[in-house]
Amino acid sequence: MKHGKLWSAVLSAAMVMGTTVPILAADMDGKLVVIHTNDIHGYYATAEESVGIAGVAALKDYYEAQGADVVLLDAGDFSQGTTLVNHSNGLKAAEYLAAADYDAVSLGNHEFDFGFEALKDTAAVLKAADIPIIDANVLKKGTDTPYFEANTIVETDGMKVGIFGLDTAETRTKSSPSSVKDLTFLDGQEMFDCAQAQVDALEAEGCDYIIALTHLGVDxxxxxxxxxxxxxxxDGIDLIVDGHSHTVMDGGQMVGDTMIVSTGSYLANVGTVVVDKATGEETAKLISAADYAANYGTYDENLAKMVAADQAEVDGYYSQVFATTKVDLNGEKDPGVRTEETNLGDFTADAYLYAGREYVKEQGLDISVDVALSNGGGIRASVPAGEITMNDLYTVFPYGNTVALVTITGEQLLEVLEASTFCTPTAIGGFPQIAGAEYTVNTAVPYENGAQYPDSTYYAPANPGSRVTITSIGGKPFDPKANYTVAVNSFQAEGGDTYYVLTQGSYMQDTGIVDAEALISYVDSLGGVIDETYAEPQGRIKIVSEPVENPETTVPEETTEPEKPVEPEVEAPKTEAEVPATKLYTVVAGDSLWKIAQKELGNGSKWTQIYETNKKQISNPNRIYVGQELVINQ
Structure with missing residues (x-):
């Protein structure tokens, strides 16, 4: 086990000055203290709402000075989020973890945001500091070999601690597919089998206490x-140190014999789990930034100076004011950009649409850009009214994605919207903010999964158009057979999140325009001011919950059974090739156009044929009625 420097002299001075010492540190002989962090997202500077990495390092030293054995762990998403770390593609985050003397880390999905080559640079810094990256379920593609380490063992006085790591398979779609193309993420039962094998192997090594360091979450x-x-x-996991869902678990959560802990995010809290080596008793506690300042009050001086110097350099680079907003722009997650239309979502989509159209004009391309989509998960913060600096911009849009143009059919666009709102009103990173079109989501209609998308944790919708209705595109009626060119970011164009269908388009062009630059260009076109036009969402997205008609509400009371279909009197065809076979179909309970198409035409996606044939009696393709007779051209 690595040991930090002792600071008894500092402790004594703190006592003389009247600094309150934590209750748990009264007598730490015979104790193991697991200090844990997760989802730091670049918030390494000490502030009113953040303990900061200098506080984390000092806390480790504090407990070691009290005689405890300390293990310091991070559960992922440590390298992305603020310009402090984004400016170096995450490298500075690794330097801070190394200086704080961490014992192990697991990766989060955001460690892949700057590309796999940048992640390998980060891993090299951690390796040089003897900090293993442990993710047993992240394999070299085509093999059973973990790309990083599977586990690590920490020897303490009287207790052997085994730690293995897991990263969420959602990384496959929450990061750009190109960043994970050489990896396999074990998921579901395969991940559980992998974890059980890790527990068994660590127990065979004589480990007394097993920790799973995971970036899985509880959403x-x-x-x-x-x-x-x-x-x-x-079986056999004593403690799960978790991240990903930014969940605050003060005191931990017990599932069977396993304790799960998570601090929330942004170093607003630091977690501690005190384990009595003799009895095995565990006590979990979160220490907030305010608690730490009031009751501990010491910070690692070297780390504080290191972060401050880096912050000053970054601030100098990003301090330029480039625009002003007269209104608050809402980039909150839930409720917010992942659940509904917001004014910042509108503004972002408008900027993509503007950038795409300007690119087409400059390049002399013979296409029109019709729609823009921005995934809500790509918007990372709100923007308050006032001056907007480059630091603000790159905090809200940190990924460095570029604007891409993709041509897809109306049917494919409908599938994208259906897939990306499958759990609405529950938050989802893929929620599509939109420009150039309007759509409605009816959450009262049950969502059904179709086939799983390749190399993804998401599924195609079984019934595209069952929950989502595209009201208009460019002020004109939506045409499922038409081609539409959509401006998106490169993450979406590569099939990230729920956007796999975009990889199947007939045309794709990466403009090379970084998304932040697209927003700057759009603001410039507005005279550098975001005015009251964006005070409220524009009404492009409607979330409704309208019950689907059922037999009780659509069939007259005296009617107990739908009438049998009547064969239409049609003139006999001269040849089968000249006139298609036609029949009348009577709608029964539980039917949808998709299900009827699947049953009668052998392919649910042919529901649009039925809709087009029967438009005079179907005003809304999401609403058909028991007893209704539809013409089916077979």
Missing amino acids: EESTGRRSTDLAEAV
């Missing part, structure tokens, strides 16, 4: 791969 959308699912599926 509903992650069901089947959450830390709570892991605790239920795997």
Whole structure:
């Protein structure tokens, strides 16, 4: 086990000055203290709402000075989020973790945001500092070999601690596919089997206490791969140090015999788990930034200076004011850009649409850019009214994605919107903010999964158009058979999140325009001011919950059964090639156009043929009625 420097002299001075010492540190002989962080996202500077990395390092020293054995762990998403770390593509984050003397880290999905080559540079810094990256379920593609380390063992006085790591398979779609193309992420039962094998191997090595260091989270959308699912599926894990869902678990959460802990995010809290080596008793506690300042009050001086110097350099680079907004721009997650239309979502999509159209004009391309989509997860913060600096811009849009143009059919666009709102009103990073079109999501209609998208944790919708209706595009009626060119960011164009269908378009052109630059150009076109036009969302997206008509509401009371279909009197065809076979179909309970097309035409995606044939009696393709007779051209 690595040991930090002792600071008894500092402790004594703190006592003389009246600094309150933490209760848990009264007598730490015979104790193991697991200090844990997760989802730091670049918030390494000490502030009113952040303990800062200098506080984390000092806390480790503090407990070691009290006689405890200390293990310091991070559960991922440490290298991306603020310009402090984004400016170096995450490299500075690794330097801070190394200086704080961490014992191990697991990767989060955002470690891949700057590309795999940048991640390998980060890994090299950690390796030089003897900090292993442990992710047993992240394999070299085509092999059973972990790309990084699977586990590590920390020897303490009287206790051997085994630690293995797991990263969410959602990384496959929450990061650009090109960043993970050489990796396989074990998921679901395969991940659980991998974890059980790790526990068994560590126990065979004589480990007394087993920790899973995971970036899995507990969000509903992650069901089947959450830390709570892991605790239920795997025997022998004593402690799960978790991240990903930014969940605050003060005191921990017990699932069976396993304790799960998570601090939230942004170093607003630092977590501690004190383990009595003799009895095995565990006590979990979160220390907030305010608690730390009031009751601990010491910070690692060298780390504080290191972060301050880097921050000053970054501030100098990004301090330029480039625009003013007269209104607050909403980039919050939930409710916000991942659940509904917001004014910042509108502004971002408008900027993509503007950049795409300007690019087409400059390049003399014979296409029109019709629509723009911005995934809500790509918008990372709100913008308050006032001056906007480059630092603000790159904090809100940190990824460095470029604007891409993709030509798809109306049917494909409908599938994109259906897939990207599959759990609405529950938050999802893929939620599509839009420009150039309007659409409605009816959350009362059940969503059904179709086939799983390749190399993705997401599924195609079984019934595109069952929940989503595209109202108009460019002020004109939506045409499922037409081609539309869509401006998106490169993450979406590569099939990230729920946008796999964009990889199947008939045309794709990466403009090379970085998304932040697109926003600057768009603001410039507005005279450098975002005015009251964006005070409220524009009404492009409607979220409704309208019950689908059922037999009780659509069939007269005296009618107990739908009438049998009547064969139409049609003139006999001269040849089968000249006139298609036609029949009348009577709608029954549970039908949708997709299901009827699947049953009668052998392909649910042919529902549009039925809709086009019967437009006079179907005003809304999401609403058909029991007893209604539809013409089917077979």
